[in-house]
Amino acid sequence: MTRRVCLVVLLLCLGLMCPLVMGIFMDKLASKKLCADDNCVYTISLARAEEDYNAPDCRFINIKKGQLIYVYSKLVKEKDSGEFWAGSVYGEQYEDHMGRVGYFPSSLVSEQHVYQEANKTVPTTVRNLQKP
Numbered sequence: 378m379t380r381r382v383c384l385v386v387l388l389l390c391l392g393l394m395c396p397l398v399m400g401i402f403m404d405k406l407a408s409k410k411l412c413a414d415d416n417c418v419y420t421i422s423l424a425r426a427e428e429d430y431n432a433p434d435c436r437f438i439n440i441k442k443g444q445l446i447y448v449y450s451k452l453v454k455e456k457d458s459g460e461f462w463a464g465s466v467y468g469e470q471y472e473d474h475m476g477r478v479g480y481f482p483s484s485l486v487s488e489q490h491v492y493q494e495a496n497k498t499v500p501t502t503v504r505n506l507q508k509p
Contacts (some may be wrong), residue, residue: 451483
């Protein structure tokens, strides 16, 4: 093997044995959210983006003006925080984004159709990805 390939393999092995990144703490956006059901899986409404939005981190989704978004939950606004909704983008033009769920500012969208009321208050939680 070439020297470069050996170096890459060595770095990968070291990275697997001793991870350098342990995680980044991100502030919680809200402690409660409004949903149509206890698991927040049913669509509340369909919204249309009025402006483009570039996601600041992995919790958010990018949206483009005119894009349709399925809304699954609405965060309950706290203190000085903005009002965010969770949803997934929809549209033929943006097929590569379909199915990805994330937050976006509610001020940048207009609800086009309400399917059902978001009348369940559900606590937001930190999901533990490790198996017990």
